[in-house]
Amino acid sequence: xxxxxxxxxxxxxxxxxxxxxxxxxxxxxxxxxxxxxxxxxxxxxxxxxxxxxxxxxxxxxxxxxxxxxxxxxxxxxxxxxxxxxxxxxxxxxxxxxxxxxxxxxxxxxxxxxxxxxxxxxxxxxxxxxxxxxxxxxxxxxxxxxxxx
Amino acid sequence: xxxxxxxxxxxxxxxxxxxxxxxxxxxxxxxxxxxxxxxxxxxxxxxxxxxxxxxxxxxxxxxxxxxxxxxxxxxxxxxxxxxxxxxxxxxxxxxxxxxxxxxxxxxxxxxxxxxxxxxxxxxxxxxxxxxxxxxxxxxxxxxxxxxx
DNA sequence: TCATTTTAGTTAAGCACTTAACTAAATGCC
DNA sequence: GGCATTTAGTTAAGTGCTTAACTAAAATGA
Numbered sequence: 580x581x582x583x584x585x586x587x588x589x590x591x592x593x594x595x596x597x598x599x600x601x602x603x604x605x606x607x608x609x610x611x612x613x614x615x616x617x618x619x620x621x622x623x624x625x626x627x628x629x630x631x632x633x634x635x636x637x638x639x640x641x642x643x644x645x646x647x648x649x650x651x652x653x654x655x656x657x658x659x660x661x662x663x664x665x666x667x668x669x670x671x672x673x674x675x676x677x678x679x680x681x682x683x684x685x686x687x688x689x690x691x692x693x694x695x696x697x698x699x700x701x702x703x704x705x706x707x708x709x710x711x712x713x714x715x716x717x718x719x720x721x722x723x724x725x726x727x
Numbered sequence: 728x729x730x731x732x733x734x735x736x737x738x739x740x741x742x743x744x745x746x747x748x749x750x751x752x753x754x755x756x757x758x759x760x761x762x763x764x765x766x767x768x769x770x771x772x773x774x775x776x777x778x779x780x781x782x783x784x785x786x787x788x789x790x791x792x793x794x795x796x797x798x799x800x801x802x803x804x805x806x807x808x809x810x811x812x813x814x815x816x817x818x819x820x821x822x823x824x825x826x827x828x829x830x831x832x833x834x835x836x837x838x839x840x841x842x843x844x845x846x847x848x849x850x851x852x853x854x855x856x857x858x859x860x861x862x863x864x865x866x867x868x869x870x871x872x873x874x875x
Numbered sequence: 876t877c878a879t880t881t882t883a884g885t886t887a888a889g890c891a892c893t894t895a896a897c898t899a900a901a902t903g904c905c
Numbered sequence: 906g907g908c909a910t911t912t913a914g915t916t917a918a919g920t921g922c923t924t925a926a927c928t929a930a931a932a933t934g935a
Contacts, residue, residue, distance in 0.1 A: 583836055586843070587780045592862050593851035597755055599869035604752040605796070606873070607745055623891075632735045641913060648753070653892060655915055677900045677913040688731055695734070703741035708875045709868065714740050717868045720861055721747035725754070727856045771921075789883060801922060803885055825883040825930045 610705045614698050620690075623649075627657055628666060628687050629695070637682040639672075666690060758853045762846050768838075771797075775805055776814060776835050777843070785830040787820075814838060 590598070612622045630646045631638050640654045647654070658681065661667045666687035672678035709717065738746070760770045778794045779786045788802045795802070806829065809815045814835035820826035857865065 583840055584780055584783060587777050587839070591847065591851070592859065592866070593854050594847055596854065596862050596866050596869070597759075597850050599866055599873070600748065600752045600755065603869050603872050604748045607748065611745075621891090629735050632732055635732060639913085650893065651914065652894085652916080656891080672913095675901070675913085679914070691735070692731055699739065699742055702745050703739070705875060706741050706744065706872060708871050708873075711740065713868055713871070714744050716864065717872070718740070718744050718747055720857065720865045720868070721744070721751050723856050723861070724751050724854060724865075725747070725856075727853060769921090787883080798923065799884065800886080800924085804921080820883095823883085823931070827884070 607702060607705055610701055611698060614701050615694075618694060620694070623647075624657055624661055624666075625691075625694075625698075627654075627661065628683055628691055631667065631681060631683045632688070632691060637680055639678055640681060643681070661687070755850060755853055758849055759846060762849050763842075766842060768842070771795075772805055772809055772814075773839070773842075773846075775802075775809065776831055776839055779815065779829060779831045780836070780839060785828055787826055788829060791829065809835070 608622075615622050615625055626647055627643060630643055633646075634642070640658065641651060644651045644654045649657075658667060658669070662669055664686075665684055668682050668684055670680050670682070672680050706714065756770075763770050763773055774795055775791055778791055782790070788806065789799060792799045792802045797805075806815060806817070810817060812834075813832055816830050816832055818828050818830070820828050854862065
């Protein structure tokens with residue numbers, strides 16, 4: 580290594596890819612979060628609703644934690660305001676007293692119906708520098724990157 | 728739209744790319760953050776040191792905020808422990824009394840020299856599912872995505 | 876020239892997450 | 906059958922960021 584300043588300025592390919600990933604992702608996430616925020620909503624809570632919906636409308640908190648990739652305490656904290664807003668419902672599990680069954684309400688469902696398409700549209704617009712075949716290439720490369 | 732459950736399950740290409748980006752980036756960031764944490768360090772503080780070094784060893788906090796992409800108050804909060812650990816030094820600007828000149832100390836520089844190469848190595852290893860030409864393709868696509 | 880606006884940085888309050896510690900219920904095992 | 910262990914969820918404390926409000930210094934402009 581010649582000197583530290585040159586070392587930090589001349590990044591190797593892996594690092595360039597790393598920082599590009601971080602930056603591109605941050606920009607897209609910002610678009611999405613701003614959309615939800617502008618509607619008094621919150622990306623993390625929406626992901627919970629989507630995940631409940633994917634499961635068919637009911638799910639356990641611990642499963643949500645795995646799917647979303649956050650900790651169990653955080654799931655509790657996310658569910659509280661969702662329940663207060665009437666978007667989900669908690670019922671205790673009939674067989675297993677430790678479990679709580681989370682179900683999405685019809686209000687939760689209509690919130691998704693009303694907002695998800697536009698949110699997807701905003702994200703898609705932010706990606707419009709890439710053609711469809713480039714998006715497909717990118718997806719393949721990202722999925723290959725994940726195999727590790 | 729047929730029904731909400733199918734809608735959330737069948738994601739369009741843009742959304743697939745979006746979520747792949749988020750996931751892949753999160754995994755790589757986790758590797759990097761764990762590395763710093765295992766050494767009692769912190770990715771955000773390291774980024775500050777690197778950015779000071781890129782500038783040649785001295786920089787203003789407001790410039791740091793722009794480069795790193797965080798708010799000014801956060802820069803203050805990041806600089807405090809760096810100064811307490813003797814990794815940076817604050818001096819008031821000789822001409823402009825509002826400004827504070829941040830300079831990296833020799834301790835700060837040796838910390839980077841000692842740890843940056845291994846950190847880069849860990850990140851590179853996490854990417855080893857991709858060949859060099861694939862990394863180059865990915866970089867090109869990410870840079871094109873950013874043009875927006 | 877001196878009052879107003881802008882700029883630089885810090886302090887305060889709040890939000891979204893984490894880890895650690897806890898409660899309660901179910902399971903396992905002799 | 907009853908004690909120890911595991912599992913599910915919540916509560917508490919702490920971290921790292923944000924926005925809003927503040928202080929002080931410099932620049933602007935009638």
